[in-house]
Amino acid sequence: MYLRSMISVSVIGSGNVASHLISAFLNSTSCKLIEVYSRNIDNITHLEGAVSITNDLKALKPVDVIVIAVSDNAIKDLTQNISLTNTLIVHTSGSVSMKVLKPHKNIGVFYPLQSFNKDKKLNIKKVPFCLETNLETSLVLLEKLGSAISNQIYFIDSEQRKKIHLAAVFANNFTNHMLYHANEICETHNIPFDILKPLIRETIKKIKTGMPLESQTGPAKRGDIETIKNQQKQLIDSQLEIYDTITKSILNTYKING
Amino acid sequence: MYLRSMISVSVIGSGNVASHLISAFLNSTSCKLIEVYSRNIDNITHLEGAVSITNDLKALKPVDVIVIAVSDNAIKDLTQNISLTNTLIVHTSGSVSMKVLKPHKNIGVFYPLQSFNKDKKLNIKKVPFCLETNLETSLVLLEKLGSAISNQIYFIDSEQRKKIHLAAVFANNFTNHMLYHANEICETHNIPFDILKPLIRETIKKIKTGMPLESQTGPAKRGDIETIKNQQKQLIDSQLEIYDTITKSILNTYKING
Numbered sequence: 001m002y003l004r005s006m007i008s009v010s011v012i013g014s015g016n017v018a019s020h021l022i023s024a025f026l027n028s029t030s031c032k033l034i035e036v037y038s039r040n041i042d043n044i045t046h047l048e049g050a051v052s053i054t055n056d057l058k059a060l061k062p063v064d065v066i067v068i069a070v071s072d073n074a075i076k077d078l079t080q081n082i083s084l085t086n087t088l089i090v091h092t093s094g095s096v097s098m099k100v101l102k103p104h105k106n107i108g109v110f111y112p113l114q115s116f117n118k119d120k121k122l123n124i125k126k127v128p129f130c131l132e133t134n135l136e137t138s139l140v141l142l143e144k145l146g147s148a149i150s151n152q153i154y155f156i157d158s159e160q161r162k163k164i165h166l167a168a169v170f171a172n173n174f175t176n177h178m179l180y181h182a183n184e185i186c187e188t189h190n191i192p193f194d195i196l197k198p199l200i201r202e203t204i205k206k207i208k209t210g211m212p213l214e215s216q217t218g219p220a221k222r223g224d225i226e227t228i229k230n231q232q233k234q235l236i237d238s239q240l241e242i243y244d245t246i247t248k249s250i251l252n253t254y255k256i257n258g
Numbered sequence: 259m260y261l262r263s264m265i266s267v268s269v270i271g272s273g274n275v276a277s278h279l280i281s282a283f284l285n286s287t288s289c290k291l292i293e294v295y296s297r298n299i300d301n302i303t304h305l306e307g308a309v310s311i312t313n314d315l316k317a318l319k320p321v322d323v324i325v326i327a328v329s330d331n332a333i334k335d336l337t338q339n340i341s342l343t344n345t346l347i348v349h350t351s352g353s354v355s356m357k358v359l360k361p362h363k364n365i366g367v368f369y370p371l372q373s374f375n376k377d378k379k380l381n382i383k384k385v386p387f388c389l390e391t392n393l394e395t396s397l398v399l400l401e402k403l404g405s406a407i408s409n410q411i412y413f414i415d416s417e418q419r420k421k422i423h424l425a426a427v428f429a430n431n432f433t434n435h436m437l438y439h440a441n442e443i444c445e446t447h448n449i450p451f452d453i454l455k456p457l458i459r460e461t462i463k464k465i466k467t468g469m470p471l472e473s474q475t476g477p478a479k480r481g482d483i484e485t486i487k488n489q490q491k492q493l494i495d496s497q498l499e500i501y502d503t504i505t506k507s508i509l510n511t512y513k514i515n516g
Contacts, residue, residue, distance in 0.1 A: 219427065
């Protein structure tokens, strides 16, 4: 493998992550997007002219890096059908092991830690990319590719990546589900959800300057058992279980006897 | 009672909410802060010169509105010691009934829906205020006072206010506790918490344009039982209970068989 000044890259996939990566690579002056693959060519015909498109894995053009941005359970099968041997092959998944890319010899992970939506613009320069390769020399190449589109590059091994994915479930998926229940309570009682938005924004702004451990407020943090009992009475079963579990966890965290 | 063009107001308290209200009233050109009370006069001596200060409830000056901004369980006792009879007396609590202000005849609630911290600046104009009074005529007065410091005035009865407070526990306290666990997972595995912040910001930005029901992502939303099982194995007991409860709730919400 030789390092030219401009890295050549191809993208496998046409979903949310793939779409954002394709745009980012096309807009970057430090790397060159050569080709995009989709099983269904209709998904990528809009790219024709800007980049070579194909639905034939066996005929992929040789490039420095192939980025596989497809759903977790499709990665393995897809990889087996790529016949290029000198190319660095990476996937973009937070939870899939790098090893599924074997028997390719030059493999890695290029995991953007963000929730992507095809139709929503997003400043990719601020998206943290978690990089890992099996070969030291490939890491230099992958870092160059990452730096071509983002300012936030992290070297993260498979074990840490799993933990990040787990932490993200709490930080993203679970917080969103808390907002879902807040919205449900509002809707049930004819309260505009808008009334809560300044509070939600302030809650999140606090992570800029402080740690969640110190930012905690509310009845459980205060050990205000009377308010907790009153609130328990007002909840429907599905909300009550969440309320009780998290309240218990807050009481335990701050060593308050509930 | 007569309506003058400028409402006169006094504040009882010197805590987080009281401090922000005092600043807001002092800065407003549509109302006049007359007096501030604190049981411990040392807490408010810094206000001397700007406003009259006192630690004697019996000697409060007559004003249009007295705002009681003290901790929930202190409101009732305090109220009994106020001897002014024509003044509108309101408290600022989300969870305390308006009725605790009886036997005063002219009572109400002036509840700012925000998490306040004495030492942190905040644009009070954007804070939603939830107003309620027992007399129709007082509501006009209280609306005027609210509008003097905020652009977001809502008329909310006691029953709705309880529900807002409950929704806020989910939207603020519980989301913060999710961030606490995310941070714990990061710290345990030597991962900088910063790596998650862009994702957290994006999660919250979504409430601007969409509803939490539609924004949900993650293994539970996808019905990805394999990832869920893998993640369960990685959690310590206290986190596992939260993980299981919320995962079950997401599966139920989207009618996915777990």
